Amino acid sequence: MTTFYAILMDGMIYASWLFLVAAGLTVIYGVMRILNMAHGSFYAIGAYSAASLVGWYFSSNGEANPYWSYAILVGCALLAGLVVGFVIEQGLLRFMYKRNELLMVIVTYALLLILEDATKLVFGVDPYFTYQPYSLLGRSMIGELAFANYDLALVGASVVVGGLCWFVLNRTHTGKVLRAVIHDREIAVAMGVNVRLMFAGTFIVGTTLGALAGALTAPSISVSPGIGVEVIVLAFAVVVVGGLGSIEGAVVGALLVGLTRSMAVHLAPEIELFVIYGVMSLVLAVRPQGLFGRTVARKI
Structure with a gap:
């Protein structure tokens, strides 16, 4: 039973982190149909x-009161996401919305490379360690196992x-308008919806979610060059398993990948690196659009 609890808790903690990373990517693709390769840079x-x-x-x-550090974490994420998202959307992406989706992938990949180097220029190449918020909350015993309370709080944050x-997508007026844009952009424009404004807001929200994931993860890792590239691969695995553009799919995809990886770590560590991509391959073999992905009719 101890092994079972360890697999379950480790899987839930890892899945919560995966969902936080993938949420912004899912929101941007769901509304804008942009496969944002630069999402890992927003995380970084x-x-x-x-x-x-x-x-x-x-x-x-x-x-100073150490508990203010949590407000700083969230505040940094919100400010960084708003500023970077606004600058990129207004300065680059708004000129390319009618372009081919493959071109958008290339553009955002180029943006990833630029932001990676810009991050090194601004913050340097030495790793950053900010362990204080992680250790401040202490640890809790679950059965015979000890878990950091910060990791458990991460589950709550996700x-x-x-x-x-x-709630925003399904229970608010703005969410209903966004869903109309998702289903038929041309009809939404004809009905008077400001699609460009919706796109700008969606991209900024997605950028902020990516930055929030990075800020909340910072106390538990060594923040060093390359973390954005590592994260984007895992985020794509989650959204591909769950279905591109689906929040529910991102949740299920994160849980599936997180629990499967946890099982591999505890029971067969030699296949840990393979198991995530194995899950993705199995799902795509059965449902190429992902578990919650929708088949989109092609307009002629």
């Missing part, structure tokens, strides 16, 4: 911003983010 920018500012806070305010995304 959020992580670097949070790690550098939290590190400065603890080093220059020795007697539930909140997923719930907000679902």
